Amino acid sequence: MKKIAVFTSGGDSPGMNACVRAVVRTAIFKGLEVYGIYRGYEGMIDGEIKRLQSHSVSNIVQRGGTVLKSARSMEFKTPEGRKKAYDNLIAHGIEGLVAIGGDGTFTGAKLFFEEYGIPTIGCPGTIDNDLYGTDYTIGFDTAVNTALEAIDKIRDTAAAHDRIFFIEVMGRDAGFIAVESGIGGGAEFVMVPETKTNLDDVVKSLKNLRKTKSSSIIVVAEGDEAGNAQTVMEKVKAKLNDPTKDFKVTTLGHIQRGGNPTARDRVLASRCGMSAVEGLLAGHQFHMAGVVNQQVVFTPFADCIGKTKHLIEDHLKLMKILSI
Numbered sequence: 001m002k003k004i005a006v007f008t009s010g011g012d013s014p015g016m017n018a019c020v021r022a023v024v025r026t027a028i029f030k031g032l033e034v035y036g037i038y039r040g041y042e043g044m045i046d047g048e049i050k051r052l053q054s055h056s057v058s059n060i061v062q063r064g065g066t067v068l069k070s071a072r073s074m075e076f077k078t079p080e081g082r083k084k085a086y087d088n089l090i091a092h093g094i095e096g097l098v099a100i101g102g103d104g105t106f107t108g109a110k111l112f113f114e115e116y117g118i119p120t121i122g123c124p125g126t127i128d129n130d131l132y133g134t135d136y137t138i139g140f141d142t143a144v145n146t147a148l149e150a151i152d153k154i155r156d157t158a159a160a161h162d163r164i165f166f167i168e169v170m171g172r173d174a175g176f177i178a179v180e181s182g183i184g185g186g187a188e189f190v191m192v193p194e195t196k197t198n199l200d201d202v203v204k205s206l207k208n209l210r211k212t213k214s215s216s217i218i219v220v221a222e223g224d225e226a227g228n229a230q231t232v233m234e235k236v237k238a239k240l241n242d243p244t245k246d247f248k249v250t251t252l253g254h255i256q257r258g259g260n261p262t263a264r265d266r267v268l269a270s271r272c273g274m275s276a277v278e279g280l281l282a283g284h285q286f287h288m289a290g291v292v293n294q295q296v297v298f299t300p301f302a303d304c305i306g307k308t309k310h311l312i313e314d315h316l317k318l319m320k321i322l323s324i
C-alpha cells in the first residue's frame with residue numbers, strides 16, 4: 001500500500017482534527033503518500049481530494065470542528081454516487097481509506113467496501129459515544145464537559161430563583177452525554193432513550209425534593225421517548241400542578257459539538273489515528289480502531305453499527321442514589 005486518504009464525515013466532533021493529524025503524520029512516518037478528502041463522502045463523489053504534507057496538519061491538534069469539513073451525503077446512499085466516488089479514488093491511486101465518523105459513516109464505509117473492496121479503517125468520531133468497540137468516542141469527553149459547564153451555570157440561577165430546569169443535551173439514540181453530565185452536574189433526574197421514564201416518578205421525586213431542595217435540574221437526552229425537554233417540561237408541569245413552581249427549559253444544542261478538545265479527546269484521537277494507519281498496513285480491511293480497557297482493538301464495522309453499546313449500570317445506580 002502506497003497511497004491512502006483520510007476524511008471526516010457525519011456530525012463533527014472535537015478531536016477530529018487531532019485524529020486527522022495523527023493519520024497524516026503516521027502515514028508519512030511510514031513512507032506513505034496521504035490525501036485529504038474534503039466534505040466526507042460528498043467530496044469523494046465530487047473529487048475534492050488533495051495531497052497532504054506534515055505541515056498541512058500543523059496547529060490543528062487543539063482546534064474543534066474539522067479542517068477537512070464534514071457532510072451527511074445523500075448521494076453516497078445511491079449506487080451511482082458510490083461509483084463516482086470509487087472512480088475518483090482510483091484516479092488518484094488511493095488504495096486505503098481512513099474514515100473518521102460515527103455509525104452513519106461506518107454504514108457507508110461497510111457498503112462501499114463490500115462493493116469495491118477498498119480497505120477502510122474507521123476512527124470513532126462522534127460526541128454521542130454510541131459506538132460498540134470502543135469505551136469512548138472522540139469528542140464525547142469534550143461534549144460532556146461543555147454540557148457540565150452549562151449545567152453548573154444553570155444551577156446557579158436555578159438556585160437563586162428556586163426554579164425547576166429541564167436541560168436538553170444531545171444524544172439522538174444514546175444517553176451517554178445525559179448520564180455523565182447529569183452525574184457530574186448533580187442532576188436530580190436524567191432521562192435517556194435507553195430506558196422508559198415514568199413521568200409520575202419524576203413528579204413524585206420533585207415533590208419529595210421540594211422538602212429538602214428548592215431548585216432542581218432534570219437532564220433530558222434529545223432522543224428520549226417522552227419527547228424533547230420542552231414537551232417533558234409541559235407534561236411534568238401539568239402533572240405537578242403547582243402554580244408556585246417556576247419551570248424553565250434550556251436546550252444546549254450544537255455548542256456541545258464545538259470547542260477545543262479536552263486532553264483525553266486529543267490523546268484518544270491521536271491514538272486511533274495512528275492505529276488506523278497501522279491497521280491498514282497490517283491488513284485490516286473493514287474495521288474500526290477503538291480503545292477498550294486501554295488497549296487498541298479492531299472491531300468489524302458490522303459490529304460497531306450492529307451491536308448496542310449499553311450505558312454503564314453503575315452510572316444509572318449512581319443517579320438514583322445521589323439524587324435523594
Ligand code: F6P
Pocket residue numbers: 011102126127128170171172222257
Ligand atoms: O450524532 C451526533 C449528533 O450531534 C447527535 O447527538 C445529534 O442528534 C445530531 O448529531 C445533530 O445533527 P446535525 O448536525 O444534523 O444537526
